[in-house]
Amino acid sequence: MKAASHKTTLESMGAHALGALAPREAAALEAHLAVCPACQHEARAYQAIGDGLLHAVAERTPPARIRAGLIAALGERRGGGPAPRRFSFARVGALAGLVLAIGVSLGLISQVIALRLQVNALGDQLRTNQTALALVAYPGARSLPVEGDNAGGTIVIDDDQRVGVLITWGLPPLEGARAYQVWLVAPDGTRTSGGTFAVTRAMPYTSVVFQAEAPMSAFRGLGVTIEPAGGSPAPTGPRVLRADF
Amino acid sequence: MPDLTDQQLIAGVAARDERALLHLYDRYAAKVLGLATRVLGEAMAAEEVTQDVFLKLWAHAESYVATRGAVSTWLLTIARRTALDRLRAENRRPALADESDPDDTWALLPDQSTQGDEARWRALHFAVGALPTTQRRPIELAFFRGLSHSEIAEALNWPIGTVKTRIRLGMARLRMEWTAPDEAGKSEPQRTDVSRGGGHDSAPRRL
Numbered sequence: 001m002k003a004a005s006h007k008t009t010l011e012s013m014g015a016h017a018l019g020a021l022a023p024r025e026a027a028a029l030e031a032h033l034a035v036c037p038a039c040q041h042e043a044r045a046y047q048a049i050g051d052g053l054l055h056a057v058a059e060r061t062p063p064a065r066i067r068a069g070l071i072a073a074l075g076e077r078r079g080g081g082p083a084p085r086r087f088s089f090a091r092v093g094a095l096a097g098l099v100l101a102i103g104v105s106l107g108l109i110s111q112v113i114a115l116r117l118q119v120n121a122l123g124d125q126l127r128t129n130q131t132a133l134a135l136v137a138y139p140g141a142r143s144l145p146v147e148g149d150n151a152g153g154t155i156v157i158d159d160d161q162r163v164g165v166l167i168t169w170g171l172p173p174l175e176g177a178r179a180y181q182v183w184l185v186a187p188d189g190t191r192t193s194g195g196t197f198a199v200t201r202a203m204p205y206t207s208v209v210f211q212a213e214a215p216m217s218a219f220r221g222l223g224v225t226i227e228p229a230g231g232s233p234a235p236t237g238p239r240v241l242r243a244d245f
Numbered sequence: 246m247p248d249l250t251d252q253q254l255i256a257g258v259a260a261r262d263e264r265a266l267l268h269l270y271d272r273y274a275a276k277v278l279g280l281a282t283r284v285l286g287e288a289m290a291a292e293e294v295t296q297d298v299f300l301k302l303w304a305h306a307e308s309y310v311a312t313r314g315a316v317s318t319w320l321l322t323i324a325r326r327t328a329l330d331r332l333r334a335e336n337r338r339p340a341l342a343d344e345s346d347p348d349d350t351w352a353l354l355p356d357q358s359t360q361g362d363e364a365r366w367r368a369l370h371f372a373v374g375a376l377p378t379t380q381r382r383p384i385e386l387a388f389f390r391g392l393s394h395s396e397i398a399e400a401l402n403w404p405i406g407t408v409k410t411r412i413r414l415g416m417a418r419l420r421m422e423w424t425a426p427d428e429a430g431k432s433e434p435q436r437t438d439v440s441r442g443g444g445h446d447s448a449p450r451r452l
């Protein structure tokens with residue numbers, strides 16, 4: 001790497017302290033610094049500004065949930081970490097090789113794959129539950145009932161946030177290329193999609209994180225309809241769940 | 246525990262002492278959250294990053310090198326990088342209009358003549374705020390959004406040469422107004438790990 005000139009180094013030091021130089025420019029500057037004590041002195045002064053900017057931001061009082069989450073995470077790690085995936089893709093591949101080598105029945109392979117899918121579903125469920133837990137900890141969080149003819153559930157929302165969690169049970173898995181779709185209902189009746197989701201037989205209930213482009217305070221309710229896979233721009237199918245905010 | 250210095254606490258964290266980690270959390274979580282919020286512009290993401298930062302501290306405490314700077318600076322460097330990584334992963338650009346820090350907590354801090362680190366950070370905060378907008382904006386985009394010269398040029402619709410010049414002038418002004426006065430009468434340039442009154446790395450301070 002060709003070192004930068006003395007003039008270029010002096011002119012670029014401020015940007016370097018901010019991290020704004022392209023990688024090649026930064027490398028050339030550092031090559032010059034390695035051999036120029038005068039520039040090293042200036043570089044330290046500019047780096048002090050960079051360090052100072054880290055501190056020169058107003059503090060924000062952290063909510064108790066962050067500390068609680070940190071303690072929980074430490075506890076998980078103390079206990080050996082989060083529950084490991086019981087079956088990895090590498091293990092499935094090795095097991096498939098074993099089948100070919102000794103002729104184990106195909107029924108055993110399908111059991112392994114089914115268990116793998118269940119672990120994936122549990123992983124998604126965990127992330128949704130973590131979102132729900134985070135929302136519940138917000139001071140303004142509310143949990144509201146969700147009602148349907150043969151299904152029910154709960155939603156967790158905070159008026160200032162743009163995400164919410166829907167926890168529902170009783171919805172049957174859909175046949176064919178169809179999906180459940182969440183709709184957020186504005187005061188004027190406009191429906192805005194909050195995303196689609198599927199129900200699997202592997203779980204007794206379904207948790208879904210839904211999102212909006214506006215805070216929840218902009219809506220008066222939520223509905224869930226059956227739509228074609230991939231969702232619809234507006235509700236077309238039967239409504240199966242509803243909630244009023 | 247409250248009487249331990251930052252370096253003693255980081256050594257405790259490296260020795261797997263959870264109390265040491267929580268004590269560092271209690272000491273610096275507000276700064277970390279403030280910085281993460283400044284970068285991400287969103288409370289929930291900033292809170293998640295704050296937790297991530299202290300988990301990284303737990304995982305990598307042994308990599309801290311005292312000669313490279315203060316524990317607080319090292320921690321906030323991790324916070325900035327983690328927040329910027331999150332920003333890039335989400336491919337988000339928080340609104341450029343939200344560049345100024347709305348928190349007026351700084352106005353309630355002790356007088357600038359107060360000795361100690363907090364007074365210096367406060368002075369830098371106001372020095373940045375006093376820069377012409379044409380210099381302050383590209384500096385803030387570079388530092389709090391992690392943008393390069395070319396990305397700043399695109400964001401502000403300025404020629405790249407203009408971006409480079411304005412960052413250079415703004416940083417030179419901060420160099421003159423904030424760094425240079427500390428150098429006057431000292432034989433060595435200011436370093437954030439040099440013992441100063443109120444610094445956790447030099448003397449213990451009760452919370």
